[in-house]
Amino acid sequence: MEMYEWYMIRATGTVAYIMLYLSIIVGLYSQVQKKRKRKMTTSLYWHESLANWALVLTIGHIGFLLIDSYMSFNWLEVLVPFASDYQPLSMTLGTLALYFIILTIITSKLRKVIGYQKWRKLHALNPILYIMVTIHGLLSGTDFFGNILAVVNILPFIIFGVVLMKDSLIRKLAH
Numbered sequence: 001m002e003m004y005e006w007y008m009i010r011a012t013g014t015v016a017y018i019m020l021y022l023s024i025i026v027g028l029y030s031q032v033q034k035k036r037k038r039k040m041t042t043s044l045y046w047h048e049s050l051a052n053w054a055l056v057l058t059i060g061h062i063g064f065l066l067i068d069s070y071m072s073f074n075w076l077e078v079l080v081p082f083a084s085d086y087q088p089l090s091m092t093l094g095t096l097a098l099y100f101i102i103l104t105i106i107t108s109k110l111r112k113v114i115g116y117q118k119w120r121k122l123h124a125l126n127p128i129l130y131i132m133v134t135i136h137g138l139l140s141g142t143d144f145f146g147n148i149l150a151v152v153n154i155l156p157f158i159i160f161g162v163v164l165m166k167d168s169l170i171r172k173l174a175h
């Protein structure tokens with residue numbers, strides 16, 4: 001495998017994952033703003049832009065896989081679930097995630113046509129996309145990606161737990 005192609009496959013996959021992660025975080029934040037009756041224009045703009053960038057980088061990820069001479073993936077193996085002999089489960093999750101992200105972006109653009117309530121139900125399926133990509137990265141990723149996974153998925157829970165514990169400790173001391 002050409003070294004630069006290998007790096008680019010990994011880099012585009014990793015950055016696509018981070019973009020998707022940030023898009024979800026900003027999307028969740030926009031719901032907090034909604035509850036507080038604040039303007040959501042900026043957060044929704046970033047929510048959508050980050051998702052678009054996730055798709056662009058995923059297309060790059062696939063592009064580098066197709067030109068990489070060592071792995072020699074073809075269109076069929078990339079676009080048809082279970083068509084690849086190389087890590088079939090992980091590759092299928094990647095392929096399904098690609099379709100999922102395309103569908104999410106298209107249906108979001110057409111939300112007025114689809115109807116808001118219907119679209120919201122569809123949009124609520126997106127955690128499945130995140131889980132699929134996370135498993136894909138876990139199965140096919142390197143240690144470096146494993147570290148990123150730990151930082152973005154485990155660290156927030158630890159920070160949240162510490163903040164909660166600190167809050168309850170402060171409340172106990174105040175009584």
Ligand code: HEM
Pocket residue numbers: 006009010011012013014015016017058061062065077078079084091092094095096097098101133136137140141142143144145
């Ligand atoms: C939303 C779609 C996708 C995302 C976000 C994504 C993300 C990732 C991530 C984060 C990694 C790990 C990178 C690392 O270890 O540094 C990876 C690896 C990989 N992905 Fe994807 N991927 C997607 C779709 C696909 C598709 C459709 C295929 C092909 C069927 C694919 C094939 C691979 C392969 C072969 C690797 C291992 C690369 C290597 O070790 O050199 N991915 N992907």
